[in-house]
Amino acid sequence: MRRRSISTATALAVVFSSVALSVVTAGPAAAATIGSPAGIVVHSALKRVFIGDDATGSVIAADYNGNRVDSVRGIHGVFDLALSDDGATLYAAARGSHEIVALDAATLDIKARYPVAASIGPLYLEFTGQKVWFTYEDPSDGYSNLGSIDPAATPADGSETVALRQLPHPSPAISGGARIDSDPSAPGLLALGATDFDDTATDMMAIVDVSGSAPQLTAWHDGGYSLNYVNDIDLVPGAGEVLVDGTERHTYADGKFTAAGAYPAGQRADIAPNGLVAQVSGTNVAVYRPGAKTPVRTYAADTDALAWAPDSSRLFALVSAPGGYVLKTLTDPAKSVPTLTVNAPATATRAKKLTVTGKASATLPLPAGAELQVTRTDMESPGGKALPPVTVKPDGTYSFTDTPPAGGTVTYKVAYAGDTDHTPASATDGVTVSRAATTLTLNKHGNRYNYGTDVSFTAHLGTTYKNRTVEIWANPYGADKPNKLLKTAKTNSSGNISATVDMTRNTVVSAVFKGDAHYKPKTVTSTAYARVKVATAVSKHYKTAKIGSTSYSWFHKNTDPLLTTTMTYYSGRKQRFDLQVYYNGAWRSGGSEYFALGTNGKSAVALEAPGESGVRARMRSVYVKDSSGDNVNSTTYGVWKYLYFSK
Template identity: 65%
Template sequence: MRTRSISAATALAVLFGSAALSVTVAGTATAATTASVATPGGLVANGTLRRVYVGDRSSGAITAADYAGTVIGSVRGIGGVSDLALSADGGTLWAAASTSHEIVAIDAATLAVTARYPVDTDTGPRHLAVTADRVWFTYGAQWDGDLGSVDPAADPATGTGQVTLGRLSQVHSTISGPGLLDTDPARPGVLAVAQTGLSTDSMAVLDVTGPDPRLTAWHTGDYSLNYGISDIDLVPGAQEVLVGGSARNSYADGGFKKAGAYPAGQSADIGPGGLVAQVDGGTIATYRANAAKPLRTWNNGVAHTSDLAWAPDGSRVFALVAGAGGRYTLKALTDPTKNNPTLTVNAPTSAPRAKKLTVTGKLTATVALPAGAKLTVTRTDLDSPNGKALPAVTVKSDGTYSFSDTPPAGGTVTYTARYAGDSAHTAVSASDKVAVSRAKPTLSLNNNGKLYDYSADVKFTAHLGTTYKNRTVEIWANPFGADKPNKLIKSAKVNSSGNISATVDMTRDTDVTAVFKGDARYAPRTVKSTAYARVKVSTAVSRHYKTAKIGSTSYYWFHKKTDPMLTTSMTYYPGRQQRFDLQVYYQGQWYALDSEYFPVGSNGKSAVSLEAPGESGIRVRMRSAYLNGGSGDTVNSTTYGSWKYLYFSN
């Protein structure tokens, strides 16, 4: 393959009076990229080189791809490329450059521009078609569309005889907009023209075998054919055109009249033997000539397919399919001449394990299936995660089939039926799921509802009863509070007694769960125990001058005018407060004064200075407490600190 350098391409562009050209050809080290465009500007397949060419109008580029849709190379500098066509031998790629107003000839193998033919118009050229000796193009505004031609054999040095305008108005009035064009190798010398830009249906068929076009058939825009034209294709072997991807119209008598129809579509391309590839929104279908039902369908799951083209050998259909970001991606649709059957599988929604069930379904196709077609069947379940083959099933003459099976495993059981395809049909598969019952296992977990001191190490034991094969149990600990995630603390097989234990450090109230994930005969099960944890709380007393007992109780002694400092240490949690309880002793009884909440610092401390009474003989006591909910959070259980006794003397 010959690769043009940038300098050579630039010199060639200057020779033909245009902007600089950029040519790139993908090398072996380049990562494979699927061809895509922002604004479709033509699509054509080259059977000689087994390439596909895609124009991008917005970037002025033409991309070449292989038959898988992988980019081979590209050429830029084709201003407003709007349509592409190939010479009969596949050696020259022709492009309509609508913004630079020229027809561009490109070497189909190297992507080097070989000639540029300026077109004396400010509206086009727009559409292209190629016959044996000329390149035809349309141009013009909404009300004065016309036809032009390029004679590649004329001497480019003279500048004469290469581009001729007004070819349609030579034989008839002009059409609306730059018209659609089509030629067909099976109909040499025949050119179809159809208007664009309006919802009417003006069209013509021209004989272009001579030096000047001759009118074969004409239809004016009188709405008698009742559709707007979005596409026109010559039908091989008949004096017909296919319009809008669906309507066939005969032109045998010099006019046009309806001659049949395919199901609704927007555009089409006619391939070998009259096969039709049709676009209908995001669906693409192929039809045999004059068939009422599709041969093959592809649903691309998108709203729009811009353009399509047959490979000349009929091996595939190329389509520009709308995708993410508004770009169009080149898709290579294989086996277009094979019918794609439809297969259904209908299994019961639910069924008991180890009991016989029946699965039914149907295999249908728009092209008759061979008698006695067989389906392979597999069952996928917990015992056979890779699928277990079941006996093959023969399809009845009406397409229906059925088979019975006894599922040995419970859980989700999937039955899959497959048809391998044949010379006229593609392969197809379908499946359905059954919820097969499983026994409920025994699973328990101790310590539910128990209360523990802060940071106690508590052993939780789960007990698993009878199961089939799986004897593994997981134990999870989920401390209260959003900052602590649920954590797996142990996963192992239970011992011979069916037990498994794990130790939890109880710094918070905690949900502990035991999880059995089930097996082929026993269902999954989870049990939960919620255990509770106190906070760690203590209070240090300072500023006293001694400690001594009054009766059997030890007191901190303060002078009557000294303010006691009471410093509480409590397990920290963001926003946590300790409740300060104060009581006074009077005539043999303790009486509660108002309780008050004080914040706990990030160091876990809360210091409170108690105002001295100023008189002697006063006895008080205090304690710090954490109240679940009242202290600002709910991650621990209510905890009361010990009482601290204070006595005020002279």
């Protein structure tokens, strides 16, 4: 429908002596959000959606993308909105100030105010028959009723233009404000619906012809409605029907209503000029073709109010959001959304035929002979290669065969381009296609080297398809040193590639082949080990002389030797001090002890003098992998230092 207004606000009798209105121009584009929905109408020519916000007493203008573009404040108790037939004027029901405010639809400037002498209201609005029609409540007689305003009458302040008690029925029996609806396909016709809560919950529906000088009753129903409550009523374009609560259809003729079918259960609806029904059902919005049992399309949207664009091209929904509601544009409402499945085998052999199957389904079946586009993506065609299209069978299934030329992960994408009744859709599935194994070797595994030696590691790559590139990485021991790419290059004519490592730590060297369309990736490693630098200096001796062929540092029997070790430093590292004494013709252990290195890599140990002459001793400094406090180097033994104690 071209106009539809729904409000969830409760009608309260609040009297204000005056109401100030102000127009607020929106800043940069932002989503139109409101606190409490109070009517929504769509302007075709301006491409504007007008929303009432009872929480702020505002009317907000948004564009077709849902962005707020303008607003006017100060409409106290705004309850509903309506547009004039020519689109020039927007009418807002202000129940708090008991008036209907006429606004320029293009600028939101105030054009006129029409006071309404009702205890509660005005409430719901519609424009038809060149008049503004509204419902209200009057507790003095216990009923709700219908009123009208003739905007063409004078004076501009609205005095003497408001006509109350326009419902042409001797006993309205309506205690709540009636919902109201009109439709361009039936000018001068109003549909009213309400529920009487005074005694028992009974329902009222009416069709009123307001095209003449006085309203005429076309059809009336009071009580016994199967849903018990009338919370929404819509005129069905060109059908002589009403839709109640978005669910039950009733024809009207000969002064009465007759059940004419139903849509699946809903709460409320809005009907497009072309007859499509947008129904709020739980937290979804479902779109039905006239009289259908299955929706054309369903949107997941917890919606308070709906309004169709006048050309039926889209829906505008006030969707629940933190702090209130936000205006969302629901596009392609008349198009079914197909669901595609693709089932490729989990594994397959390269260059061997495989079969892919699937199914296309939709609330509206795809047209006979519908074709699906097929694309294969693999290592040979990373941008995708189009395969012959496949035709959907009458039951929605399809299948095709393919011979994958490349191994690895092969992805098949099946897509439907869409048509006048369906949106585009696509789905994918992948298959792991086998690849041959190549050989890759890396030398120097297990070798040990002195600290700082430059070592060349060579990788050899066997047969491949197209890719001859190998990466060589070096990952030194220790969390403080990252894995480092040393070289990326194609192998030489012999299949070799080399890179040099400065062996200051134990290092895991890796050669990486990333594979190609015919051969699998492969990685090999080689762990090489680096010794530490270690040296020991002897001091406090009085001479150096040989005993046999071995050079000794000579000490007086009461002098304590000082032995200073210098070793490659690493945080927390200790050196092991080994001591041996020559006795009965052999070197015998005098004990071992670990001493911490300073940050300069030095450790000085004073050896207590024996106090007697003729004693021979020797010592050495050792780095022991793990036992010295870390594992970043290979176990390294320093040279023995020989000591002799004389008189």
